[in-house]
Amino acid sequence: MKISLIEEIRSIFDQSRSWLKLELEYAKLTAAEKITVLMSSLILGFVCLLLGMVVLIMLAFSLAELFKLMMCPSLAYLSTAGAICVLLLLLYLLRKPLLLNPIARLITRVFFDKKH
Numbered sequence: 001m002k003i004s005l006i007e008e009i010r011s012i013f014d015q016s017r018s019w020l021k022l023e024l025e026y027a028k029l030t031a032a033e034k035i036t037v038l039m040s041s042l043i044l045g046f047v048c049l050l051l052g053m054v055v056l057i058m059l060a061f062s063l064a065e066l067f068k069l070m071m072c073p074s075l076a077y078l079s080t081a082g083a084i085c086v087l088l089l090l091l092y093l094l095r096k097p098l099l100l101n102p103i104a105r106l107i108t109r110v111f112f113d114k115k116h
Helices: 002-068 073-093 095-112
Strands: none
Touching: 002 073, 002 095, 073 095
């Protein structure tokens, strides 16, 4: 009876060790998956930001050309710069609902969402 009890305890210990190894492997794979999703989202956001800046530059030049029809060229470029400064000020004032909250939701969803 003593030998079977020791063997049972050893078996339980071995099973718990293998279970712990499997849980650790699962945690590593889950972390790798979530980091991959987060990094791909960040890279996609960065690429969209770069392309958006190119579009903004093109729109600024076209707005300056439009303003040139109504005023002298120096005032046209100055008013275009002013319009961009107003947009930047709005972005700064609305940074929490436009930037911080979506990023926080993305990170929270990636790391804490149990659904796949």
